[in-house]
Amino acid sequence: MSEPTPAHGPRTVVSPGKTLFGVGVSEQVGDYADRYGTRALVLASEAIYDIHGETIVENIEAAGVETAVYTDVRPDPTVANVEAAYDVWESEGCDVIVTLGGGSSIDVGKSVGILAANEGSIRGFGVDRAGYEGVPNPTPPVIAVNTTAGTGSETTRTAVLTDESTDTKFIIVSENIVPTVAVEDPTLIQSLPKSHTAFTGIDAFTHAIEAFTSVKSYSVTDGYARDAMTRIVDALPTSWANGDDIEARTEMLIGQFQAGKAFGNSSVALVHGMARPLGAQLHVPHGLANGLILPYVVEFNHVAAPGKYAEVARLLGAADADTPDRVAARRAGDAVQELCEDISLTDYLDEFGDVPTREAYLDVVPEMTQDAFDSGSPDNNPRKPTHDELEELFVRVYDDALAPDSPRRS
């Protein structure tokens, strides 16, 4: 038999032990906590706990499982945030972790689990220090109750934390931190505000498109990515326009889960590499930074993977089956931009204060470019940017999407 092509392996594909989908499945959290432990640590931000915390805690306690609660999970959680949550785990004698929230809560939950089962500080498990698969022992059971659609963190072997001593993010990647149970109940995301529906939704779409076109794309993850994009392209504008549309919220939860499976088992690429420094400079959420960049990277990339980007254009309705691949691929960037316009993405920039002047922005472009290269994500991109090309992309984002009089803002 001939050697398998890169698109067919060999690969390891991870997934949560179980995933519960559908209206009301969060009522099963107590039963699952009871299967895995006797005292649950519930992790959430204060805002999410205020909305859903009491119901989830009552459900867990009704199943005969005691609870301890940590409600100080922050966006972009830090090492100190993880250590404070771990102190509660230890002092309360917990044996199962329940995260309530999106990526931040889930990543704190995974990290508390790492500290519970392994020696050393959490910073030491970053891939820059411990390498990939640098967590020796599996975490205790983690039940990830998702309230966004979404980061897909409930499906992945990755946790992203901030090292506050250097103000930089680091990632931990290990099969030993994949959650035990993921809970995808659309009733929990009905209360997600429009802005966060837009940010987390475009993040999920970016996961799917980057996984699909990454040089690490794989036949199995391509299937997840295609299906994710097909769902998200319709369900994101609908759920953004009407948060109570339970069907659209359900589709988004499924789509973001599939997108998580796609990127978690192949990779993200240049958009994510650029979004990290751009988001830090503008102080905007991860998903918004992705959405500002995505159309330009699609346009930049399409010549390197015309077959893949033609598929993207077709599922976005910008081309049909008879359109030649190169023609269809050329339309993908504009089609992605229209999706961002459908959810008024750039309008939300105003909520995060004034953007820097062009001059001030140009000053930090070299630093952002270096950060993007250092992230390693450009290595996964179908078209490898040169240093000058990456700087030009950052400038294009400013002139087209950030400046107050730019085309996407006026």
Ligand SMILES: [Fe+2]
């Ligand atoms: Fe992301």
